[in-house]
Amino acid sequence: MTTAVAPLDGDVRMTLSRQSRIWGLVAGQAASHGGPVSVSDACAAVVTAVQVTGAWLSAASGTESAGHLISVTDAVGERLAELQLTLGEGPSPDAAADGGPVLTSDLSETEADRRWPVFAPAARQAGAVAVFTFPLRIGAIRAGIMGLYRDRAGQLSHRQLGDVLLFADIAAILLISADQAGETAAGFGPGGQPADLAGHRAEIDQATGMLTEQLGVGITEAFIRLRAYAYAHDRPLGDLARDIVARRVRLGPDPVPSEDDQA
Amino acid sequence: MDGELLSDTFVELTDTMVAGFDVIEFLHVLTDRSVQLLDVEAAGLLLADPRGELRVVAASSEAARLIELFQLQNDQGPCLDCYRSGLPVHAADLAAEAGRWPRFAPAAQQAGFTAVQALPMRLREQVIGALNLFRAGPGAFDTADVRVGQALADVATIGLLHERSMRRSETLNEQLQTALNSRVVIEQAKGKLAERLGVDMDQAFSWLRDAARARNRRLSELAQAFVDGTETLIGPARRRPQPGSWRKPSAPDGGS
Numbered sequence: 001m002t003t004a005v006a007p008l009d010g011d012v013r014m015t016l017s018r019q020s021r022i023w024g025l026v027a028g029q030a031a032s033h034g035g036p037v038s039v040s041d042a043c044a045a046v047v048t049a050v051q052v053t054g055a056w057l058s059a060a061s062g063t064e065s066a067g068h069l070i071s072v073t074d075a076v077g078e079r080l081a082e083l084q085l086t087l088g089e090g091p092s093p094d095a096a097a098d099g100g101p102v103l104t105s106d107l108s109e110t111e112a113d114r115r116w117p118v119f120a121p122a123a124r125q126a127g128a129v130a131v132f133t134f135p136l137r138i139g140a141i142r143a144g145i146m147g148l149y150r151d152r153a154g155q156l157s158h159r160q161l162g163d164v165l166l167f168a169d170i171a172a173i174l175l176i177s178a179d180q181a182g183e184t185a186a187g188f189g190p191g192g193q194p195a196d197l198a199g200h201r202a203e204i205d206q207a208t209g210m211l212t213e214q215l216g217v218g219i220t221e222a223f224i225r226l227r228a229y230a231y232a233h234d235r236p237l238g239d240l241a242r243d244i245v246a247r248r249v250r251l252g253p254d255p256v257p258s259e260d261d262q263a
Numbered sequence: 264m265d266g267e268l269l270s271d272t273f274v275e276l277t278d279t280m281v282a283g284f285d286v287i288e289f290l291h292v293l294t295d296r297s298v299q300l301l302d303v304e305a306a307g308l309l310l311a312d313p314r315g316e317l318r319v320v321a322a323s324s325e326a327a328r329l330i331e332l333f334q335l336q337n338d339q340g341p342c343l344d345c346y347r348s349g350l351p352v353h354a355a356d357l358a359a360e361a362g363r364w365p366r367f368a369p370a371a372q373q374a375g376f377t378a379v380q381a382l383p384m385r386l387r388e389q390v391i392g393a394l395n396l397f398r399a400g401p402g403a404f405d406t407a408d409v410r411v412g413q414a415l416a417d418v419a420t421i422g423l424l425h426e427r428s429m430r431r432s433e434t435l436n437e438q439l440q441t442a443l444n445s446r447v448v449i450e451q452a453k454g455k456l457a458e459r460l461g462v463d464m465d466q467a468f469s470w471l472r473d474a475a476r477a478r479n480r481r482l483s484e485l486a487q488a489f490v491d492g493t494e495t496l497i498g499p500a501r502r503r504p505q506p507g508s509w510r511k512p513s514a515p516d517g518g519s
Contacts, residue, residue: 018314018315019314098437098441099441099444099445100437100438100439100440100441100442100444101436101437101440102437103436103437135444137444137447138447139444139447139448139450139451139490140447140448140451140452140486140487140490140491158313161313161436162312162313162314162315165312165313165314165440166314169314201318201447201450202319202328202332202450205447205450205451205454206450206451206453206454206457206464207454208451208454209450209451209452209453209454209455209456209457209458209490210454210455210457210458211454212451212454212455212458212490213455213458213459214458218492219451219490219491245454245464
């Protein structure tokens with residue numbers, strides 16, 4: 001029966017502070033090497049925060065969710081990412097196809113071998129016992145995949161899972177932003193924190209969809225343009241999204257060809 | 264109450280292990296059937312995300328979806344109280360509830376809702392969300408309606424938790440995240456379609472859902488294909504101002 005999930009957090013107000021705490025861990029990681037915040041910092045910070053052995057992060061290319069490897073924390077993580085790219089089999093491709101996380105707390109269970117006959121034994125040989133993969137997605141926007149592994153069996157606790165999902169949200173935004181030269185700050189509020197998306201999520205998603213038509217661009221670029229506009233006009237993302245949905249604000253196609261904007 | 268529809272609904276809500284099961288579709292069935300079976304005008308559903316965040320995952324109308332969102336944005340309202348306590352919460356007349364929910368009560372009335380009943384989606388100590396029922400007119404909810412509403416919520420909860428835990432305890436979390444992302448895809452598709460056809464979000468959603476049914480496709484899949492641009496939903500613009508197939512057929516206050 002349901003030995004399953006621990007009782008859920010009752011407090012919605014927690015979310016923002018929890019999100020801020022996770023962002024703090026990523027920013028702290030960046031500060032430790034003195035560079036700007038990047039996806040590698042999210043990758044490194046998640047490992048200590050949720051007590052896994054290692055992590056890897058790959059970026060989507062085109063509509064392929066598992067494109068190329070962006071960041072790894074150790075050799076085993078690199079091997080796991082490599083194996084799956086080579087074999088086209090494993091929890092990363094599955095997470096990409098399903099659009100949801102694939103949580104495998106024990107690779108030695110027969111179900112793992114049945115599901116991934118080549119990857120599972122190879123991963124065990126490489127030293128991984130538990131593997132958790134998370135698609136980095138914002139609706140139809142595919143940014144990549146985040147993978148975690150442990151050298152021992154065991155589920156992520158409910159709290160750890162929640163934290164990983166918040167790391168994944170940050171990694172997705174950072175990955176999308178990294179494609180846009182000099183635009184890394186957009187979408188992050190004062191103090192470099194991610195804007196509070198929780199309460200206004202639906203309007204932001206709807207506005208993003210509307211912009212694909214208004215600007216004649218794909219969904220990823222529409223999201224980037226929405227955030228860039230909010231940043232340039234110093235407006236909270238949720239407010240701007242609401243104005244777009246209410247048709248009080250309309251974004252026209254960029255008069256400058258967008259290729260010229262990108263370095 | 265339509266007995267045949269009721270038994271069909273229970274069968275529908277139990278049938279969660281079918282191939283291609285879609286959590287979002289499933290929860291839309293719950294909100295839509297609630298409106299069809301019970302003497303209520305609208306229904307909305309919140310589900311908890313492991314991030315510690317409640318999310319609106321289904322609603323029978325845009326007005327219901329917006330008032331659910333309003334509760335989240337203002338951190339106040341019957342659905343939140345119900346989720347936090349794990350107990351049913353009701354208000355027969357929101358005009359008298361300004362003390363209890365100073366922001367929610369007037370907003371709900373403005374949206375056309377006067378009475379509200381929130382029912383927990385709960386299995387033993389685990390609360391995964393809450394189902395909100397709204398009525399336009401004041402007055403206590405019919406006890407039989409509340410019983411049936413809770414039974415629908417229970418069956419849906421067990422369908423989501425129990426069936427899956429038999430397979431693998433991690434599956435619910437996997438499916439929940441997929442569902443929450445599907446919800447985002449659907450909102451993006453609604454925006455794109457609303458802009459293309461020059462309609463509002465409610466109409467865009469009805470249109471999208473009708474298109475999925477006509478093509479015998481899963482809503483989330485079709486939404487994804489439409490946003491990706493791999494599927495063109497060329498629709499005669501403004502063709503169906505009032506798609507009524509999912510609405511309660513009778514007059515708003517006609518009991519069922």
